[in-house]
Amino acid sequence: MIEIAELANGIKVLTEKIPHVHSASIGVWVDVGSRDENDHEAGITHFIEHLMFKGTQRRSAKDIAEELDAVGGQLNAFTTKEYTCYYARVLDEHLPLAVDLLGDMLFHSRFDEVDIDRERNVILEEIKMYEDAPDELVHDIFAGTIWRSHPLGRPVIGGEQSVRNLSRADLLAFYQKYYIPGNIVVAAAGNFEHGRLLEMLNATFGQLIGGKKERLFVVPEPNKDVFCRTKDTEQVHLCLGTTGLPLDHEKIYVFQLINTILGGGLSSRLFQEIREQRGLVYSVFSYHSSYHDSGLFCVYAGLSKQNVREALELIVKEIRDIQKQGVSPAELQRVKDQLKGNLLLSLESVSTRMSRLGKSQLYLGKITPPEEIVSRIMAVTNDDIMELTRNILKPEDFSLASVGPWHEEHIFREVSG
Numbered sequence: 001m002i003e004i005a006e007l008a009n010g011i012k013v014l015t016e017k018i019p020h021v022h023s024a025s026i027g028v029w030v031d032v033g034s035r036d037e038n039d040h041e042a043g044i045t046h047f048i049e050h051l052m053f054k055g056t057q058r059r060s061a062k063d064i065a066e067e068l069d070a071v072g073g074q075l076n077a078f079t080t081k082e083y084t085c086y087y088a089r090v091l092d093e094h095l096p097l098a099v100d101l102l103g104d105m106l107f108h109s110r111f112d113e114v115d116i117d118r119e120r121n122v123i124l125e126e127i128k129m130y131e132d133a134p135d136e137l138v139h140d141i142f143a144g145t146i147w148r149s150h151p152l153g154r155p156v157i158g159g160e161q162s163v164r165n166l167s168r169a170d171l172l173a174f175y176q177k178y179y180i181p182g183n184i185v186v187a188a189a190g191n192f193e194h195g196r197l198l199e200m201l202n203a204t205f206g207q208l209i210g211g212k213k214e215r216l217f218v219v220p221e222p223n224k225d226v227f228c229r230t231k232d233t234e235q236v237h238l239c240l241g242t243t244g245l246p247l248d249h250e251k252i253y254v255f256q257l258i259n260t261i262l263g264g265g266l267s268s269r270l271f272q273e274i275r276e277q278r279g280l281v282y283s284v285f286s287y288h289s290s291y292h293d294s295g296l297f298c299v300y301a302g303l304s305k306q307n308v309r310e311a312l313e314l315i316v317k318e319i320r321d322i323q324k325q326g327v328s329p330a331e332l333q334r335v336k337d338q339l340k341g342n343l344l345l346s347l348e349s350v351s352t353r354m355s356r357l358g359k360s361q362l363y364l365g366k367i368t369p370p371e372e373i374v375s376r377i378m379a380v381t382n383d384d385i386m387e388l389t390r391n392i393l394k395p396e397d398f399s400l401a402s403v404g405p406w407h408e409e410h411i412f413r414e415v416s417g
Contacts, residue, residue, distance in 0.1 A: 043158015
């Protein structure tokens with residue numbers, strides 16, 4: 001059963017009791033991400049996430065690293081374009097420790113100058129690591145190609161120059177602006193009592209003072225463009241696609257099915273046709289990232305440069321085929337069952353259930369029952385799929401980004417046009 005409450009200071013708390021497990025997962029979701037940064041601040045949200053682990057008045061960085069390890073628990077965090085999450089998974093008996101540790105980290109971190117400089121170097125090395133991973137780098141370049149003048153087009157990690165220039169004053173000012181009660185959601189799932197967790201949170205999180213930082217979203221304007229970055233790699237890494245749908249769009253489940261049909265797994269059309277039947281790639285897949293006011297659809301392929309034209313032709317062919325012919329009843333049922341199975345199997349994890357609560361609250365302000373999601377997936381028709389594919393996935397309007405020994409933009413324009 002899902003229960004929802006609000007602390008006196010405005011922090012929202014969502015819990016789901018799962019009595020048959022012996023664990024608990026808790027996440028603190030802060031409603032701030034890299035899209036909230038200006039050019040000077042690029043990478044600051046991710047930088048602050050790192051600093052939360054560097055020590056408080058009560059704990060050293062080593063203490064933070066060791067306390068949950070000592071009881072077999074896990075502690076981690078991640079930053080996205082629209083939110084930041086700090087989370088822990090522990091045996092249910094150690095939930096008080098996890099709550100105390102997360103509260104101490106988030107509201108009592110020292111922001112020590114020495115730690116800031118040390119962590120700055122860590123992040124600069126992280127940026128270099130991405131530069132050496134073209135299969136990851138190309139996705140950031142692709143987002144920047146479509147949204148080059150918008151914060152959603154910037155890497156979450158920031159750039160070398162902006163990270164070098166961020167001062168302690170910059171970090172504290174940004175932290176104080178966004179790490180306030182109205183911007184925080186606590187989500188938890190596992191074997192515990194809702195009332196008992198509220199008591200723990202009131203003793204730690206309840207001491208935080210502040211209101212809410214209202215966001216003024218600027219909807220990103222897409223650009224149709226091609227960007228080829230020459231790099232001495234064995235493979236060409238390609239991303240091509242277009243803007244997609246926001247998370248609360250009424251046709252989001254139709255688009256999830258389209259993505260699954262095209263490139264969502266080993267049985268998808270792109271994987272079967274381009275890898276299994278033709279042997280042109282090792283990796284090919286598609287994905288759809290949804291945000292508050294937009295989305296991004298992308299097909300990725302890693303391949304030798306001599307195979308690029310044929311692979312691009314096949315990608316466009318499969319999209320055109322869905323636009324004109326749709327999918328067979330058997331294929332449609334298969335992908336519906338695939339999404340249903342993925343959803344229901346994922347709910348066997350307390351961490352997934354916790355994440356579902358936190359993300360749903362931030363994006364939708366409500367929790368959609370799994371049964372309703374399955375019902376909406378099962379209601380999608382072939383006509384729905386054909387219509388949305390025609391309206392959104394227009395290869396002639398696609399953008400492309402590549403990293404590797406290939407820069408023949410004309411091939412993409414010829415194939416997609």
